Amino acid sequence: MESQDRGTRFFLKRLRETMALALKEESRLAKIVALISGHMVAEVCSIYLRRPGGEMELYATEGLNPKAVGRTVLAAGEGLIGAIARHAQPLILQDAQNHPAFSYRPETGEEIYKSFLGVPIIRMGHVLGVLSVQNRRRRAYSEDNVELMETAAMLMAELLAGRAFHSRAARAAPNEALHLKGASLARGLAMGEIVLHQPRIHIETLLAEDSDREHERLDAALYDLRAELDEMRSAPSLAEGGEERQILEAHRIFADDRSWQARLHEAIETGLSAEASVERVQENIRARFLHQSNPYLKERLHDLDDLANRLLRHLTGGGMKPESLPEEAILVARNMGPAELLDYDKDRLRGIALEEGSALAHATIVARSLGIPLIGRLPDLLTIAAAGSAAILDGDTGALYLNPDRHLRAAYREKRKIRARRLKAYRARARRASRTKDGAEIALLMNVGLLMDLPQLEETGAEGIGLVRTELQFMIHAAMPRLSAQVALYRQILAAAGENPVAFRTLDIGGDKILPYMRNLGIRRQRGENPALGWRAIRIALDKPVLLRYQLRALLQAAAGKALHILFPMIATVEEYHQARALLRKEETHAERHGLARPRSVSVGAMLEVPSLIWQLEALLPESDFLAIGTNDLLQFFFASDRGDPHVGERYDPLNRGFLAALRHIHRKAEAAGVPATVCGEMAANPLHALALIGIGFRKITLAPSAIGPVKEAIGLLDLRALQEEMPKIFDDPASSPREILEDFAKKHKIPTVS
Numbered sequence: 001m002e003s004q005d006r007g008t009r010f011f012l013k014r015l016r017e018t019m020a021l022a023l024k025e026e027s028r029l030a031k032i033v034a035l036i037s038g039h040m041v042a043e044v045c046s047i048y049l050r051r052p053g054g055e056m057e058l059y060a061t062e063g064l065n066p067k068a069v070g071r072t073v074l075a076a077g078e079g080l081i082g083a084i085a086r087h088a089q090p091l092i093l094q095d096a097q098n099h100p101a102f103s104y105r106p107e108t109g110e111e112i113y114k115s116f117l118g119v120p121i122i123r124m125g126h127v128l129g130v131l132s133v134q135n136r137r138r139r140a141y142s143e144d145n146v147e148l149m150e151t152a153a154m155l156m157a158e159l160l161a162g163r164a165f166h167s168r169a170a171r172a173a174p175n176e177a178l179h180l181k182g183a184s185l186a187r188g189l190a191m192g193e194i195v196l197h198q199p200r201i202h203i204e205t206l207l208a209e210d211s212d213r214e215h216e217r218l219d220a221a222l223y224d225l226r227a228e229l230d231e232m233r234s235a236p237s238l239a240e241g242g243e244e245r246q247i248l249e250a251h252r253i254f255a256d257d258r259s260w261q262a263r264l265h266e267a268i269e270t271g272l273s274a275e276a277s278v279e280r281v282q283e284n285i286r287a288r289f290l291h292q293s294n295p296y297l298k299e300r301l302h303d304l305d306d307l308a309n310r311l312l313r314h315l316t317g318g319g320m321k322p323e324s325l326p327e328e329a330i331l332v333a334r335n336m337g338p339a340e341l342l343d344y345d346k347d348r349l350r351g352i353a354l355e356e357g358s359a360l361a362h363a364t365i366v367a368r369s370l371g372i373p374l375i376g377r378l379p380d381l382l383t384i385a386a387a388g389s390a391a392i393l394d395g396d397t398g399a400l401y402l403n404p405d406r407h408l409r410a411a412y413r414e415k416r417k418i419r420a421r422r423l424k425a426y427r428a429r430a431r432r433a434s435r436t437k438d439g440a441e442i443a444l445l446m447n448v449g450l451l452m453d454l455p456q457l458e459e460t461g462a463e464g465i466g467l468v469r470t471e472l473q474f475m476i477h478a479a480m481p482r483l484s485a486q487v488a489l490y491r492q493i494l495a496a497a498g499e500n501p502v503a504f505r506t507l508d509i510g511g512d513k514i515l516p517y518m519r520n521l522g523i524r525r526q527r528g529e530n531p532a533l534g535w536r537a538i539r540i541a542l543d544k545p546v547l548l549r550y551q552l553r554a555l556l557q558a559a560a561g562k563a564l565h566i567l568f569p570m571i572a573t574v575e576e577y578h579q580a581r582a583l584l585r586k587e588e589t590h591a592e593r594h595g596l597a598r599p600r601s602v603s604v605g606a607m608l609e610v611p612s613l614i615w616q617l618e619a620l621l622p623e624s625d626f627l628a629i630g631t632n633d634l635l636q637f638f639f640a641s642d643r644g645d646p647h648v649g650e651r652y653d654p655l656n657r658g659f660l661a662a663l664r665h666i667h668r669k670a671e672a673a674g675v676p677a678t679v680c681g682e683m684a685a686n687p688l689h690a691l692a693l694i695g696i697g698f699r700k701i702t703l704a705p706s707a708i709g710p711v712k713e714a715i716g717l718l719d720l721r722a723l724q725e726e727m728p729k730i731f732d733d734p735a736s737s738p739r740e741i742l743e744d745f746a747k748k749h750k751i752p753t754v755s
Ligand code: PEP
Pocket: 365, 467, 469, 508, 609, 629, 630, 631, 632, 633, 634, 680, 681, 682
């Protein structure tokens, strides 16, 4: 046993050394497969790599026909190799040719090999390829054999990490220029260096000579982990029976789990360092959860990831913060939450490219508000984009250029200059009133998320702040901001707006807006299938009134002597609105009783985001000082299409006739009741959509700062009377769509519609 372990360690050391050889990739991989087949006493060892489209290409082999390399390409999911890649699980067969998934490829000459053992090459939950061995005779591969192959695959994953896939058939150069086309989600141009978003800790040392020392290190780290969890569990701030305590209890039980610990120690026996063992065992757990659609189990995986990360931190002394960025960084991730985005240094983050992503997801909104271009829907990007390579990201067209040549760079530098000139022209127009050609005033206000948005008030000439997404500022704090901190924050916003109005929306948390300290507040993270329909926004506020009252108290204090506008998010029934107002009244009474300075006036309104409210306007409007239509959520609930889902997030056109009719109905009701109605979703940020809103009758629009210039330009060229004449056609002409009619109109009147 002892000598077998020594043999394994020696093999892994040689494997590592071979990987580090300064050879061409083809020669290096040829040496690696030869080494593995020798150690495994297998006639064949092959490496298949996953192409961006999911096909598996035979990339290197010892034993199969060398001419098949680069020529044998299995379709996604095809054959034994495809099955391993799809399920991210090892496959062990003694009679491979008779397996139903076996796919016969005559060029490989593999029909004579009976036994087969294949393991996935996984990194960060992504299958990069498959490593397999084959034997001519029937052979029962042992658990040790599987372990060893998995360890070798883990080392291969490190070798392959972040490198672009270059088909052997195409024999592409390593720094080949690649043009990928995704969806434009936040406009703008960026040039910089690719950084892969890796919330997990980076492991420096994968192999260890002295396994006794690694066992000791692991035991010490496990001891520290348990002590840390015990300390956290006994914190007086933790509510008895509360969610956080329950999670910590679960972590504690798992940390004690003997089989987990045994698996960690076994992994060390294969020659890995303690930290690589943690990663390896976690990668196996992750692979088993890969195809889980049950959201509860997915959350459990999240918890297990948390625990593994904690253990890694004890082993490496590393932090959880994202890595520091180079001067000009283009961040690449599968997807991202708004809080993760805010963790990065905004001055260095030039662009974001996501495999998923959608136009109305909050990370996109945050990116837009920070002026960071973002593109999404780039499948397999994490496997294609190599960390450190140069890239150009065009948020206007959705293009991502990897390793661009100097001509492309020059062209983009030029494009950047033109864009800067256009922005300068918008700024020059900031002082001018927002008025149509025939003199109608259309007020353009600004949406604010973070304090860093405030200077844009001046630059854009916005006539106030139509929406403060207060939760964004909460999301970048590690703990709930105290009353004094909240007062200071709101004061700063009011001061920046001067005499112009500011509408503060009370906390809209839940869904994809997660506060790091939510559990401490007794707010469990939504684990249902549809978090956007779940416990969020006003629903949390009414169930946990302390949170809302605290915020209202801060707002009343901050606005002393000024006009205060308060918006309640996601109101679905008039009763909810009444309850929210009742809490505000309590706070007003509290302020009065304590003799605190009061705002000059307090105006209150609801966000109309849930269609149910459209049919309660008669009851709502008499009690409202104003109304704000949140088209982002309204669209998602109107069409039942998750705004954060890349498949359906933009499936429906905001210029859909039915949706415009709903907006017209809201406008008519508000006008009849004498209640000003503002439109505050992203819809208004598109000049063509803004024309539709103005045509319906809206005169107050609130937008992301970057959209004010283009929309103001469109308004300045608009003949409102001519547009109004077009409106009946928009609603009633079945021969053409509202979009076509508006596009024709814009063209005829030479109104630019680029946002
Ligand atoms: C909306 O839903 O349109 C809105 C403005 O709110 P948020 O995008 O923050 O959900």
